[in-house]
Amino acid sequence: MANLALRNLTKSYGTTEVLHGITLDVADGEFVVFVGPSGCGKSTTLRMIAGLEETTSGIIEIGGREVNNLEPKERDIAMVFQNYAIYPHMSVKKNIAFGLRSSKMPKADKEKRIQEVAGILDMTDLLDRKPSQLSGGQRQRVAIGRAMVRDPAVFLFDEPLSNLDAQLRTQMRLEIKKLHQRVGNTIIFVTHDQVEAMTMADRIVIMKDGHIQQVGTPTEVFHKPANTFVARFIGAPSMNLLSGELDGTLVRLNADRQVRIPGVAAGGATNILLGVRPDDLHLDSANPILSGKVTLLEPLGAETLIYVDTPSGEIIAKADGRNPPQVGDAVQLGAAPENLHVFDSASGEALT
Amino acid sequence: MADIVPSAEALLTTQPAKRPRNMGQIIRWLLLFLGGVLMVMPLAYMISTSLKWPHEVYNVNLIPEEPTLENYTFVLEDGRFYLWFLNSIIIATITTICNLLFDSLVGYTLCKFRFPGRQIVFIAILSTLMIPTEMLVIPWYLMSQAFGWLDSYWGIMFPGLMTAFGTFLMKQFFEGVPDDFIEAARIDGLNELQIWWTVAMPLVKPALAALAIFVFLGNWTAFLWPLIVTNSVDMYTIPVGLSGFGDEADVAWELIMTGAAISTIPTLVVFLIFQRFIIRGVVMAGLKG
Numbered sequence: 287m288a289n290l291a292l293r294n295l296t297k298s299y300g301t302t303e304v305l306h307g308i309t310l311d312v313a314d315g316e317f318v319v320f321v322g323p324s325g326c327g328k329s330t331t332l333r334m335i336a337g338l339e340e341t342t343s344g345i346i347e348i349g350g351r352e353v354n355n356l357e358p359k360e361r362d363i364a365m366v367f368q369n370y371a372i373y374p375h376m377s378v379k380k381n382i383a384f385g386l387r388s389s390k391m392p393k394a395d396k397e398k399r400i401q402e403v404a405g406i407l408d409m410t411d412l413l414d415r416k417p418s419q420l421s422g423g424q425r426q427r428v429a430i431g432r433a434m435v436r437d438p439a440v441f442l443f444d445e446p447l448s449n450l451d452a453q454l455r456t457q458m459r460l461e462i463k464k465l466h467q468r469v470g471n472t473i474i475f476v477t478h479d480q481v482e483a484m485t486m487a488d489r490i491v492i493m494k495d496g497h498i499q500q501v502g503t504p505t506e507v508f509h510k511p512a513n514t515f516v517a518r519f520i521g522a523p524s525m526n527l528l529s530g531e532l533d534g535t536l537v538r539l540n541a542d543r544q545v546r547i548p549g550v551a552a553g554g555a556t557n558i559l560l561g562v563r564p565d566d567l568h569l570d571s572a573n574p575i576l577s578g579k580v581t582l583l584e585p586l587g588a589e590t591l592i593y594v595d596t597p598s599g600e601i602i603a604k605a606d607g608r609n610p611p612q613v614g615d616a617v618q619l620g621a622a623p624e625n626l627h628v629f630d631s632a633s634g635e636a637l638t
Numbered sequence: 639m640a641d642i643v644p645s646a647e648a649l650l651t652t653q654p655a656k657r658p659r660n661m662g663q664i665i666r667w668l669l670l671f672l673g674g675v676l677m678v679m680p681l682a683y684m685i686s687t688s689l690k691w692p693h694e695v696y697n698v699n700l701i702p703e704e705p706t707l708e709n710y711t712f713v714l715e716d717g718r719f720y721l722w723f724l725n726s727i728i729i730a731t732i733t734t735i736c737n738l739l740f741d742s743l744v745g746y747t748l749c750k751f752r753f754p755g756r757q758i759v760f761i762a763i764l765s766t767l768m769i770p771t772e773m774l775v776i777p778w779y780l781m782s783q784a785f786g787w788l789d790s791y792w793g794i795m796f797p798g799l800m801t802a803f804g805t806f807l808m809k810q811f812f813e814g815v816p817d818d819f820i821e822a823a824r825i826d827g828l829n830e831l832q833i834w835w836t837v838a839m840p841l842v843k844p845a846l847a848a849l850a851i852f853v854f855l856g857n858w859t860a861f862l863w864p865l866i867v868t869n870s871v872d873m874y875t876i877p878v879g880l881s882g883f884g885d886e887a888d889v890a891w892e893l894i895m896t897g898a899a900i901s902t903i904p905t906l907v908v909f910l911i912f913q914r915f916i917i918r919g920v921v922m923a924g925l926k927g
Contacts, residue, residue, distance in 0.1 A: 388827030
C-alpha cells in the first residue's frame, strides 16, 4: 500500500497538449475516482500512472518513489481494464496466477494466495473454467482477481463496469467498494458515470479538457461545486442554472424576482448564473424565487420530476411522488438561500 | 424469413413449401458436386495411373484394365525415394517452423510497436510479393554459391525461411489481438518477447495453423528452386526426384504418379493436425461478451 502523487503532469501528442498540468495527492488507502466526459483525459492520466503512456512532463510518485522512468511492472501497480483483458486461452486459475509469474514467492504460497483471492471474490468453484464459460460479471471478477493476487500498492481501474448491464453494474459497484474496505489498498478508478463516482469514491476528481475542475468528497462536489461544469456534471437531473444580475448580496432574476444570498463573494461580477438543484426546489416554499407553468411530468415512484416553464427558461424540480402537480398547473418554486449557488456567468467559477 | 413463413400457395396445398427449397438445394448440391469432381479428378487420375501398367498410361479410362501394385513395389524398393522423402520432410518441416517463428515475430512487431520507418519496412516486405520467383532464382543461386550452400539443405531452404505473405498474414491477425491483452501482460511483468510468446501467439493459433499448412504444402511441392540448387541425386526433394523417373525417350508417368500418391500422405497428415486449430476461434472469448 502506498500514497500516490501527481506533480504538474502534462501529456502531448505531437503539438497537441491533452493534459495540462495535473497535480493531485492521493493518500494511502484512499479510493479516488476520476470522472469526466469522454476525452477529458481521465484514462490518459490513469495510463500514465500505469506506465502505459509516456509522461511529457511532470512527476508521478508512488509510495514516495518517482516512477516516471520505471516500467509498468516495476511500479507496483495492478490494472483492471474495461474489456477485462483476461487471457482467453488460460483457465481462470492460470489467469489469476499470471499476475504472480514474475514473483519469487514459493509455489505453495502462490497456490495459497490464489485460493485466498478466489475465496474473497467467490470464484473457488470457477477456477478450472475458461473465460468463454463465464458470464460478464464473472469475467470482471477474474480480472479483479488477477490484479488483487499481487497485492499491489495501487489498484487502477479503467472504466471496469462500463460493459456490464445496469443491475450487474450496481452489484459490482458494491463488491468493489466492499473489497476496498476489506483489503484497504489505494484505488484509482476511472469512470464517466457520475453515479459510480458518487457512490464509490472517498474523493472525486472531476476533469474536463485535460484540466482538473474540482477535487473533493462526493458531498463537497455535490453541495459546493467549484464551477458550472461540476454543477451540471454531478447530480441527476442536473442543477438548474438561471441567468441574473448580482448587486451586493442580492441576485436579480428575470421578471424582477430577487433573492438575497448571504454567502456570496462581494465585489465580483454583475452577470451571474444562479444555480439550484432540482432536489432543493420546493413547491410553496417560504422563499419563492420562481413561478411558472408545469409542462411535463416524469414520475419516478417516490418522487416526480416536474418541468416548469418560467421567465428564466425551463427548469426541473422534484415534487412528491404521491401528490404531484398536474401539467398546466401554475406553481411557485422556492429554495432555502443556503441551497442556492452563484456562478460568474463569464468564467463559470463559483462565487458562493 | 422466406423459409419460415409459408406462402399462401403452400398453405392451400397439402405439401408445405418444400419444392422451391428443394430445387434451390438441388442446384446448390449439383454445383458443389461439380466443384468436388473438379477437385477430385486429378487425384483420382493420380491414383488410377499409379495402378496401371506402362502401356495403359495414355488411356483415359479411370479404372485400370489390369490393376497392379507393381509401381508401388518399384518405387518403394528404389532406395532413392526414401532419401528424397526424407529430404522433403526435413526441408518442409524446418521451413515451416522457421516461417511460423519469423513471420509471426516480424508481423507482431510491425503490428504492435510504433517506431520510425515502420510503414516503410512493411511496404518493402510487401513489395517483394510482386517479384516472381523466376526473377529471383539467379540472385538466389549466386548467393548460394557465394555462401557455399549449393547442393545443401541450407541452399534449398534459405529463400523460404521467412515469407512476405506469412508476415502480412500474421500482421493482419495480430491486428485482431486487442492491445489490452498486451498491456495487461506488460503490467503483469512480462517482457516483450514473453508477451509475444505466451499471450499473443496462442491467440493467433488459427492463423499459425493456416500458415503452417500453406508453407508446408508450398515447400513440399516446390520444384523450380530445388531443381536449380541441387546437383546430386541424394539432395533431391520428392518433386525433383520424381521428375527424373523414366529416360530421355519416355517419361514414366506411372512411376511419377505412384511417387506423387505416396508423397501426398504427409500433406494430409499436416492438414489433419492443423485444421482443427483453424476452426477454433479463440480471440474474443476473453473480452466483453
